[in-house]
Amino acid sequence: MNQEEQLYLREDVYFEPLVNQWYAWPYLLPPVPGARHMVNTHRRIMSSFVKNYRLHIMAVNQPGMAGSEFMDCSEEQVDEIKALVERINAEHADLVELSDAVRELDEILREHTSGESIEHLYERIPGPLKGYVEISMDLEHHPSYRLIESLLYRSRYYKKSLQSVSFGILDEAGQRPFVLSTPRLPAADNLQLPIDYAHPMLDELFRAREFPIPASRVDALFEGLETSGGLSPRDLFTTQAPPQRHQPAGEGVHMAYLGHAGFLIETPEVSILVDPVIAARGESFSDEVLSFSQLPERIDYICITHLHQDHANLETLLQLRYKTDTILVPRNNGGTLADPSLRLLLQQFGFKVHELDDMDEVPVPGGRIVAIPFLGEHGDLNVRSKTAWFYELLGKKIFVGADSSNLDPNLYEHIGREIGEVDIMAIGMECVGAPYTWLYGALHTRLVSKKVKESRRLNGSDYDKARQIADVFKPSQVYLYALGLEPWYKYFMGIDYDENSMQMIETGKMLESCQSLNVPAERLYGKKSVVLA
Known part of the structure; x- marks a missing residue:
């Protein structure tokens, strides 16, 4: 009987959690800060690219432009970026309204300069934020508010559907594209899955960096999942064990x-x-x-x-x-x-x-x-x-x-x-x-x-x-x-x-x-x- 091939997740495979196709970092996921960034950073940058993509293409090729707000996309990707903007406006209009509600609430609180009671302001809280904020005054009578975050994570504004994951393979120079100014679109050099970060298959997949899994199990992990991009699941794996392992700590x-x-x-x-x-x-x-x-x-x-x-x-x-x-x-x-x-x-x-x-x-x-x-x-x-x-x-x-x-x-x-x-x-x-x-x-x-x-x-x-x-x-x-x-x-x-x-x-x-x-x-x-x- 032939022994089944055992596979390791390749050491040159990199992983990117995504939020609405953008590389995920902590301020993009809490509902209210995330909505502000989606509207005032992502939508703004993508809209700029759609209107003037030639400027973006020219700018990202200049030395020292890493970290700037110019998107590293091609002319052929304009329609995909436009579709992402439209997706925000249509499918996530409630997050746009949530972002706008923050601005409206700030204006309401700026207007309150008397130092008198703020209880009546609860009636003026914009709809998307009603029930999710507490208004207060500091000892100098300046009004402010706090978000009730635990409730917001249980609200319709925390959308797991925005989460997805992407896998790529390092290029020959060991480099990856800059991630903070450009959405990660499905491409020939990646494999993307529309799953949220709590999906159980991820833990088993990452464990395979250390402990091999049968090839049939690799296929089973991806079975039934919609994939996009040019890489296949098997491209992420190798039969070669990692050449270096952890050395347990001795004394001290x-x-x-x-x-x-x-x-x-x-x-x-x-x-x-x-x-x-x-x-x-x-x-x-x-x-x-x-x-x-x-x-x-x-x-x-x-x-x-x-x-x-x-x-x-x-x-x-x-x-x-x-x-x-x-x-x-x-x-x-x-x-x-x-x-x-x-x-x-x-x-x-x-x-x-x-x-x-x-x-x-x-x-x-x-x-x-x-x-x-x-x-x-x-x-x-x-x-x-x-x-x-x-x-x-x-x-x-x-x-x-x-x-x-x-x-x-x-x-x-x-x-x-x-x-x-x-x-x-x-x-x-x-x-x-x-x-x-x-x-x-x-x-x-x-x-x-x-x-x-x-x-x-x-x-x-x-x-x-x-x-x-x-x-x-x-x-x-x-x-x-x-x-x-x-x-x-x-x-x-x-x-x-x-x-x-x-x-x-x-x-x-x-x-x-x-x-x-x-x-x-x-x-x-x-x-x-x-x-x-």
Whole structure:
């Protein structure tokens, strides 16, 4: 009897969760922020392309245009983009009305300047938002509102039908198309499925990166599912086992850099991922990339520092769901438009999620995980869903602060008294970030001036701020990271540095400062392993 062929999901296969054909990141899925982005970002950009596609085609071919609002589509795709715009206007007119209702409610609240009771304003709440908001006043008598998010996820505005998934294969250079400015249309180089992210076949599919499944099972997974694009399901699989596997942690605390803002922290008893963005492994970068097959068979905790797509990366989290026990996330503000709940979002996809407030801690075998207050990097918006992380394992102390900006050194003085000196300090130093409207502009209901945009940026720590943190924690080792240096992340980072970039200058100062103090320090790139014995 012939033995059935056993197949692995290929290491160079990449996965993209989609929302109405756009690459999914956390602000696109909560109903109200998602509606604002659909109308004020996606529909606007696509309408611009339909009206003047030649300008878009010309612009995306210019150097340095990654991250801009020009679509990377061809003239032949104009009709497909036009159909997506029409789909928003027709099939999702209720989401357009929901987006408009936010603007109307903002105008109503701006008009209320007397400081007197706001109870009568409930009658004026626009229809789509009635029953989904609470209006309140601050102590200076300024009105505002909060969204009742748990109800909105149970409403008609949370549409699983908008979700779909796409699979592609890295090109010869190991690259993927930039994802944030262009919808992902079915094409010769992808395979798309109209299923939501909670579909059970996804977990079995991603498990096949490590454990092979029979060819007949592959066929069964896709049987009955409508597919589009030029790839077939079998194109995603190979008979070749991954060449590299996870090596179990020996004695001590093992810390591996995964790229960008990601770390794997292990002891013989516990495995923890921090802000994972796991890259598909292509031939071009195979020796520099720590990919899915090298992760532990079980992840006890995934810790997310904040909601931005390079930290709360849905693409990676969905691929790790089958092996993950608990995701730890920061608590949000309780319903503000700019600060949706990461807990509620991830629970829609079947994750077990535990929400932490400032200085809350979770006991783990051999130690604890502590949520550390995190200032800055959000353009001065009232965003509470952000935390740095402190790990105390087997007597060793690790501080991980992706994108933390030391706006008030007194905060770290207080924290230092609580946690003491650390063995490892990892600090993000993306010190010149994009204007905050790059992520949050769609949420505004009035035009933001250029002066405001340029002033309020998504900045992490520069040298002075990072050094002040190090002065408090007195680390034995320092690692600078979350800079977007790795080229395999350009598909969503879109960053190019040279030696004159402020990020390189400021991190260079930090490295020199550490060297003068005989403290080992490194600007992380690719992968790196450290053992604290």
